Every structure is written in structure tokens, then in C-alpha cells.
Amino acid sequence: MSQFTITIDGREVEAKAGQTILEAAEEAGIYIPRLCHKPGLEPFGGCRVCTVTANGRPCSACTQPAAPGMIVMNETEQVKDFRKTLVEMMFVEGNHFCMFCEKSGNCELQAMGYRMGIDVPRFPFLFPKRNVDASHPDILVDHNRCILCARCIRTSRDVDGKQVFDFVGRGANKRVAVRSGTRLADSDADVSDAAVEACPVGALLKKRVGYATPIGERLYDKAPIGSEIENGEES
Amino acid sequence: MAKPRIATTSLCGCFGCHMSLLDIDERILQLAELVDFDRSPIDDIKHISQRCRIGLIEGGCANEENVEVIREFRRNCDILVSVGDCATTGGLPALRNLVPLKECLEEAYIHGPSVHNPSGEIPNDEEIPLLLNKVYPAHEVVKVDYHLPGCPPSADALWAAINALLAEEPLELPYQLIKYD
Numbered sequence: 001m002s003q004f005t006i007t008i009d010g011r012e013v014e015a016k017a018g019q020t021i022l023e024a025a026e027e028a029g030i031y032i033p034r035l036c037h038k039p040g041l042e043p044f045g046g047c048r049v050c051t052v053t054a055n056g057r058p059c060s061a062c063t064q065p066a067a068p069g070m071i072v073m074n075e076t077e078q079v080k081d082f083r084k085t086l087v088e089m090m091f092v093e094g095n096h097f098c099m100f101c102e103k104s105g106n107c108e109l110q111a112m113g114y115r116m117g118i119d120v121p122r123f124p125f126l127f128p129k130r131n132v133d134a135s136h137p138d139i140l141v142d143h144n145r146c147i148l149c150a151r152c153i154r155t156s157r158d159v160d161g162k163q164v165f166d167f168v169g170r171g172a173n174k175r176v177a178v179r180s181g182t183r184l185a186d187s188d189a190d191v192s193d194a195a196v197e198a199c200p201v202g203a204l205l206k207k208r209v210g211y212a213t214p215i216g217e218r219l220y221d222k223a224p225i226g227s228e229i230e231n232g233e234e235s
Numbered sequence: 236m237a238k239p240r241i242a243t244t245s246l247c248g249c250f251g252c253h254m255s256l257l258d259i260d261e262r263i264l265q266l267a268e269l270v271d272f273d274r275s276p277i278d279d280i281k282h283i284s285q286r287c288r289i290g291l292i293e294g295g296c297a298n299e300e301n302v303e304v305i306r307e308f309r310r311n312c313d314i315l316v317s318v319g320d321c322a323t324t325g326g327l328p329a330l331r332n333l334v335p336l337k338e339c340l341e342e343a344y345i346h347g348p349s350v351h352n353p354s355g356e357i358p359n360d361e362e363i364p365l366l367l368n369k370v371y372p373a374h375e376v377v378k379v380d381y382h383l384p385g386c387p388p389s390a391d392a393l394w395a396a397i398n399a400l401l402a403e404e405p406l407e408l409p410y411q412l413i414k415y416d
Contacts (some may be wrong), residue, residue, distance in 0.1 A: 098386070
């Protein structure tokens with residue numbers, strides 16, 4: 001029972017007890033798209049971009065434990081369109097101006113758009129009013145770009161041991177807030193915190209280091225996100 | 236047989252996408268062999284003169300004139316292509332969508348720190364196209380057939396797209412040519 005087999009898109013894959021579908025797939029060189037999942041953090045299941053079907057039922061691969069004989073579908077048209085829809089919704093419900101964003105080229109949301117072949121979202125842009133918090137001397141918070149993946153919240157709590165961030169509000173009003181006050185400058189956030197690096201988009205940025213990598217040499221300029229897993233490279 | 240015609244326009248854009256089109260360098264001679272240019276900032280023809288195979292739209296719709304122009308393009312072009320982030324998403328001009336139009340105009344003409352406007356009037360001449368309440372991407376105003384993101388899309392992306400459309404092949408650009416920045 002400690003070692004068993006599941007199938008992903010018809011291919012037999014070894015899995016260990018306690019492994020999630022996403023972890024088992026990754027060990028076999030199969031990439032399942034994800035945004036909120038980050039190695040070193042507890043699985044969160046927030047963004048749903050890693051949705052697969054397991055024995056016919058949709059579930060998030062980052063939280064669903066693999067089970068003996070489980071039949072996982074990762075690359076069906078239905079699953080791919082489901083994920084693409086989710087990523088398109090992330091693009092329209094925030095203000096994602098890639099052309100002047102410092103994270104462009106290294107942004108996981110943008111890279112997901114490229115990988116999924118999104119030329120334009122199918123939904124109307126919402127242009128919500130969101131705030132920028134530039135109070136901290138070394139860190140910029142731009143809520144326009146936030147996709148509510150909770151990576152900063154979880155990293156600050158579980159890795160940095162600080163609890164700088166948390167969610168407030170519900171539904172469309174949900175946002176990341178600074179726990180100790182209204183501004184990041186009033187918290188004990190530090191530029192060396194792992195939480196700052198954890199942001200997949202340009203919502204949390206170190207100041208004064210933008211555009212350091214030339215266009216053409218950035219993380220996702222040449223090869224799609226996930227190709228390091230598919231090519232068996234250590235990420 | 237007459238060459239297919241191509242029309243281009245810059246609505247609420249910066250002409251950067253047209254500069255990127257000119258950036259195909261000497262391939263512009265090949266392009267001139269392949270197509271005839273109808274209405275375009277490149278030849279300064281003001282209205283589409285006859286049916287066009289391809290219409291390239293740069294920029295989103297920010298005022299009533301933009302809407303008129305994009306409708307003329309939709310009526311007269313077989314294939315309409317949104318070129319660049321402004322046409323596909325609203326782009327930089329859509330930053331004003333985060334602020335109500337009245338506040339935008341008051342900041343520009345009355346309250347702005349560098350504004351000198353003793354009359355305190357906001358320009359409202361009938362010669363000036365009325366601004367829309369916000370900036371709309373092209374496909375929220377008319378049906379658009381293809382989208383080419385990028386700020387601007389690279390010359391290679393434009394060249395590949397135009398050639399695929401002229402050859403009536405599916406528009407499938409390689410990974411390196413589709414960028415949002």
C-alpha cells in the first residue's frame with residue numbers, strides 16, 4: 001500500500017501513500033498547471049488551476065491524495081478549457097497591465113496565459129478599483145495584480161514565522177491585508193522575507209530592482225512554464 | 236487577379252504597433268508585392284475605398300470617432316485583427332477606466348498641478364469627438380476575428396500573422412511570438 005500505481009491520461013504512474021496527484025505527476029515528469037501551489041508550503045487548493053478529474057470527478061491535484069488505481073485525466077479538452085477559463089477570469093478581475101509591470105517575463109500568471117494560448121480573455125474586463133501600498137521603504141504592494149493565491153500569507157506565517165498578511169473581506173471584496181495595520185510600513189515585514197519572493201505575480205515586489213533581466217532572457221521568454229518539469233530538470 | 240487589400244488604423248493607440256509593422260524591414264517590399272494598402276496611416280487614405288481582405292486594428296475605443304472607424308472596418312473587411320494590447324485589452328489608455336470620466340477631465344483641465352486654465356472650462360467643442368465613459372477593447376465594440384497581443388506585437392509576429400491570413404492557413408504562432416508586453 002505504501003507504493004501503488006495510478007494512471008494519468010492513460011499512462012501508468014508510480015505514487016506513494018500520502019502523495020498528492022500533483023506530486024506523483026511531477027515525479028513522473030508530468031506537469032499539472034498550478035498558481036497557488038508552491039513547494040515548501042502546505043497545499044492550499046485556492047486557485048483551482050491544477051484541476052484534474054480523478055475517477056471522473058473534478059478536484060484540485062495539489063490537495064487530492066493519490067489512491068491506488070486512481071484514474072486521473074490531466075490533458076482532456078474539458079479539463080484544459082476549465083483551467084483556461086479560470087486563468088482568463090483572473091486576468092479580467094484584476095488590473096493586469098503587463099506592458100509596464102516589473103514582473104513581466106517572470107510572472108507565473110502571464111506564463112500560464114502563454115502556455116494555455118490565451119490571446120484575449122473571453123470575459124469583459126472589470127477594471128476594479130484597487131490600491132497600491134508603497135509605504136514600505138523596500139517593498140511595493142500592488143493589489144491591482146493580486147490573484148489571491150495566499151502564497152504571501154502562507155509563507156509569512158509558515159516560513160518567516162511573522163504573519164504579516166491575511167485575507168479580509170469575502171467574495172469579490174476579498175483582498176490581502178496587512179495584519180498589524182493598514183500599511184506595510186507599520187508591519188514587521190522585511191525585504192529579506194521569503195514572503196516577498198513567494199508572490200507569483202507583480203503584487204509584491206522588491207523596490208529598485210525592476211527590469212533587471214533583459215527581454216528575451218527572462219524566465220518564461222523562451223520556454224513555457226512547466227517545461228522544466230516535463231524535461232526532468234530540477235526546478 | 237487583383238491583389239488582396241489590407242487596411243490599418245490606429246484608434247486609441249500610440250502608433251507603436253504600426254511602427255512594429257514597419258519594423259519588418261525589407262520584408263515590406265514583399266508585403267507590397269502581396270497586398271495593396273487601402274485606408275491606412277501609412278498611405279494616408281482617409282476612408283476604405285473597396286472591400287478589404289484584412290483589417291488591422293491598433294488601439295481600443297476611447298471616443299465616438301474610434302467607434303465610427305472600427306465599424307467602417309468591420310463593414311468593409313473580411314478578417315478583422317486586433318493588433319496589440321490596446322486593441323485586445325484597452326491597454327495603457329484603459330488606466331483611465333479606474334477613475335470616473337468626470338474626475339479624469341477635471342484633473343486634466345482644472346485641478347492638475349501644472350494646469351493653467353483661467354476659464355476653468357473643459358473643452359467641449361462639437362469638432363472634438365466625445366469621449367466614451369471608458370476605454371473599450373476592440374472586441375467589446377465589434378466582432379473581432381483574431382487577436383495579436385503584445386506591446387507591441389513583434390515585427391515577426393505581425394509578419395507571420397499577415398502571411399498566415401493571406402494564405403488562409405490557421406493562425407498558430409510559435410510560443411516565442413506571443414507576448415503580452
